[in-house]
Amino acid sequence: MKINTEKNYKILVIRLSSFGDIILTFPFLKELKSKLPHSRIEFLTKEDYYELLELNPYIDKIICINHDNLSDVRKQIKRDKYDLIFDLHKNMRSIYLSSLQNVKVLRYRKNNFKKLLLVNFKINLFKDIIPVYKKYLLVLGSLFNNIDYSFTFSNLKLFGNPALHKPYILVSPSSKHFTKTYPKEKYLEIIKKNKDSIFILTGSDSEVDMEICRYLQENSHNSLNLCGKLSFSGLADFIKYSDYVLCNDSGIMHLAEALNKNVYAFFGSTVKEFGFFPQLKSSVVFENKNLKCRPCARSGKNYCPKNHFKCMLEINQYIL
Numbered sequence: 001m002k003i004n005t006e007k008n009y010k011i012l013v014i015r016l017s018s019f020g021d022i023i024l025t026f027p028f029l030k031e032l033k034s035k036l037p038h039s040r041i042e043f044l045t046k047e048d049y050y051e052l053l054e055l056n057p058y059i060d061k062i063i064c065i066n067h068d069n070l071s072d073v074r075k076q077i078k079r080d081k082y083d084l085i086f087d088l089h090k091n092m093r094s095i096y097l098s099s100l101q102n103v104k105v106l107r108y109r110k111n112n113f114k115k116l117l118l119v120n121f122k123i124n125l126f127k128d129i130i131p132v133y134k135k136y137l138l139v140l141g142s143l144f145n146n147i148d149y150s151f152t153f154s155n156l157k158l159f160g161n162p163a164l165h166k167p168y169i170l171v172s173p174s175s176k177h178f179t180k181t182y183p184k185e186k187y188l189e190i191i192k193k194n195k196d197s198i199f200i201l202t203g204s205d206s207e208v209d210m211e212i213c214r215y216l217q218e219n220s221h222n223s224l225n226l227c228g229k230l231s232f233s234g235l236a237d238f239i240k241y242s243d244y245v246l247c248n249d250s251g252i253m254h255l256a257e258a259l260n261k262n263v264y265a266f267f268g269s270t271v272k273e274f275g276f277f278p279q280l281k282s283s284v285v286f287e288n289k290n291l292k293c294r295p296c297a298r299s300g301k302n303y304c305p306k307n308h309f310k311c312m313l314e315i316n317q318y319i320l
Contacts, residue, residue, distance in 0.1 A: 003143050009039040009083040014094045016046050016065065018176075019251030020276065021132070023258050025088055026056060026154040028136040032086075033058040035144050042082075044073070044097070052232040055156040070096065077101055088136050106142065108135045115298050118273060122292065132275040151279035153260035159233055161241050168198040170242040171223075172252035173216065174209040177300025179269035180249050182312055184212045190246070191220045200238055202252070203227040249276060249300075257283065268311040271295045288314045 003009070011032070015025050022045065033041060042061040043053055053062045065073050074097050077085075087094045087107040098105045117123040130138075134149055141147050171191070175181040191199050201216055203209030205228030213227035230238065236255060239245055245256040245263045249270050256263045257280050265278055267287040271294055278285060288294070288311050296305050304311075 002145075003084075005035055005144070009036055010081070011036070011039055011041050012044060012077065012080075012082045012085045013041060013088060014044045014086065014098060015088045016044070016091075016094060017049065017089075019049070019052070020254040021089075022049050022052060023251060023254040024133040025136055026258050027133045027152050028088065028140065029056060029058040030152060030154060031137060031140060031148060035140070044077075055158075055233060055236060057155055057157055065097075073097060086139060088139070106139050108139050110135075115274060118271075119295050119298055124273065126273040129273055130275060131277065131279060133279070135275065151257075154258045156236055156259060158237055158240055160237065162234075162237050164200075164241075166198055167243050168200050170200045170202060170239055170245045171216075172202045172245065172247040172250060174203045174212050175248040175250045175300065177269075177297075178302045179296065179304060179309070179311065180267075180300040182248055182266035182268070182315070184215050186312075186315075187246075188216055188219055191216060191223055195222055197222060199223040200242065201225045201227055202230060202235060202238065253278060266312065266315060268309075269294060269296045269300055270298075274298065286315050287311070
């Protein structure tokens with residue numbers, strides 16, 4: 001199926017969550033807008049990510065869902081009469097929302113079976129490792145010729161340089177999952193080792209994030225704790241004007257690269273085959289490649305299945 005690039009279309013893109021996955025749709029949105037510059041692009045997501053998507057200049061309208069309005073949103077999609085729907089989430093909810101809509105729906109390939117074999121049986125069938133952002137772009141390949149599959153940073157709408165007049169390093173030391181979180185004690189070693197640098201600490205307002213950043217601030221003299229205090233736009237501003245970003249396998253890593261900012265990332269239970277590795281050539285990943293138990297989960301666990309956590313504890317490299 002090819003479409004007429006001279007025609008104006010009304011398009012719906014669905015990606016309900018999460019932070020990092022939504023960021024990785026940005027190259028897709030940029031390429032889609034370049035192919036259909038006069039078409040209208042609407043984006044369906046959870047309410048939590050409305051402000052994040054406001055940063056993207058290629059979206060004409062953001063539609064939000066919550067747990068209670070799935071049926072209403074599905075009816076709204078039908079009433080709005082889209083010409084094309086891209087389901088970049090491909091789970092039960094997104095399929096429910098996009099099905100029976102009398103419109104062409106395109107979905108991306110998740111390769112969940114290959115991930116299952118790699119996690120549970122350590123059988124690696126990933127001959128070609130395709131980053132998630134590129135999996136989204138491959139959906140466009142069925143519609144357009146000459147798709148640019150290279151990773152491109154996004155022209156996000158920023159508000160300006162934060163009022164911090166000294167160079168700084170942005171640190172996001174937490175993650176949703178224990179096995180994706182470099183230990184706070186090791187982050188502290190890095191901060192204390194580089195006593196002449198300023199470290200900006202960021203994270204959500206969750207209890208875990210707040211505790212980690214509070215620990216780092218209380219035990220160092222060169223860190224500023226902004227955990228739980230920044231909006232998505234404020235976070236993007238602080239990332240953009242930092243020297244670089246130090247983080248785990250998390251959404252912060254993807255936002256930093258979307259802003260063309262180098263990252264130094266710690267990877268524990270997750271691996272490159274899952275498609276979430278940094279894409280900038282100048283970015284650096286620290287990981288323990290000598291463990292047969294990696295990966296132990298597709299998206300991380302709240303405990304180490306082997307009770308040794310060597311994937312993180314045996315990373316002893318310093319970046320400065």
